[in-house]
Amino acid sequence: MGARIIGAAMQRRAFLSGATSAAALWAWTRLFAQPVRADGALRHWHAPADLFTLGVASGEPRPGSVVIWTRLAPQPLQPGGGMPPQSVAVRWEVADDPRFARIVRQGEAVADPSRAHSVHVEVDGLQPGRHYHYRFMAAGQSSPIGRTRTAPAFDADVDRLRFALASCQHYEMGYYTAHREIAHQDIDFVLFVGDYIYETPTLAMLQVRRHQPAFGQGFTLTDYRTHHALYKLDADLRACHATHPWLLMWDDHEVRNDYDGLIDPEGDFPLERFMQVRAAAFQAYFEHMPISPTRAPVGPRAHLHHQLAWGQLADLWLLDTRQFRDGNVCGGASTLWRRRALWRCSEIEAAERSMLGGEQEAWIAARLAASTGHWRFIAQTTQVAPGLFGTPFGSLTYADGWDAFPQARERLMAAIAQPRVPDVVVLGGDVHRHVAANLRQHPRQGDSRIIASEFVTSSISSKGLSELMIAWMKRSNPDLLHLRGDERGYCLFDVTPRQLQCEFRGTLHPVRADSRFRTQATYVVERGVAGPQKA
């Protein structure tokens, strides 16, 4: 198994040839690799306005630590955020209580203009399985108070885990009332699996709300920073960050729609230029997210995939399906709808085609084999179960998903099936529809064994496929047990040692400022029995 994966990795011609030319760009910026100096930081200065317009956030809860984040930006839509061009000192405090009567950890961080005056602190020395409150202070101002929590101890007998799964929040396509609801849910964390920002404008007829400025077409660091700031100005999104820790993985729109690893799908940017675009996008993403500074990007590269554990109850891995994937194939005649759909494309069957890259494939296979948790969650960005469109003349394949990487999917399924790793649940987003699915050892073979369960969340706001397309997909793929593209929403999970429950929360598209959510359907998975069942 391992040898097979490594073999595939070594054969990855396309990636390696690209990587060789990209190697010169490795040193394009080593910004985050250098420590910021604290001695010259401004301590006493006059801030022109509210410094904390983008709120606060936390992420990556571990038994003794959590990451807290803010960015100082009195004028968030201006280049530089309205901050002085120097670094400034920021105090941070973590307390047991919301009044900060019992401060348990505190310190000073430096907000530097080279990092858009963002602050990432990995706070350690905390108790496992506890809620905490945190805040930042600079120039005599105090930030809003955030609430977060740590994970239970690795050996803890945990009887319950609750979390929300969300993705795809095109600002112009709807309001973030889902985040308003999630902020009020009694959950341990939010798992967000990509399309946090959209660099693509939407059609005027689909616009529910507008933003100014539009995403800058220079694809510069300033363009990405301004766009992230614009999204964070949404009060519901800020509230959701301030209330729960988040686990984050990016997809394509954080850089460019449907990009494959090193390749600009529109062909506007040659490799070197696209690596600059990717570096700018990666940097701005990191600057706005509660991600551990140990995983900050270095130029156009970042090590975002990682794992977390929730006591003995669950192991969770976040997979990066975007940065390391092989390029699109079958350009030209067999590419319909501007490379969105493939028809009769045998090139996708090539054994060396990878979605995760060889290193990450080997990593997830090894982690699965070593896992001792009761449940195993593989969080990736899109839908793993087949979602083809059948025709009498062969299937249409969505070029951007796992269907276009069938051998890589077989290898991921083999990592679950051989030897048998039980109670695996795959989580995803990206496709703007609620999905519950059986995952078979050999996808698209109806008599193959069901080895895992899959849940894919609909989008927070982005539009989904038409009813016609959804019905066509449902007919063509018997492993899809639940499939709804008409509603926006998120998934609410309730996990115990015996059973997992997924509530598909939904509201009509488009999401209005006063939209309410209801439970569209509920599915359960019994421990020891692969496959979701309707509750």
Ligand code: FE
């Ligand atoms: Fe999306």
Ligand code: CA
């Ligand atoms: Ca996407």
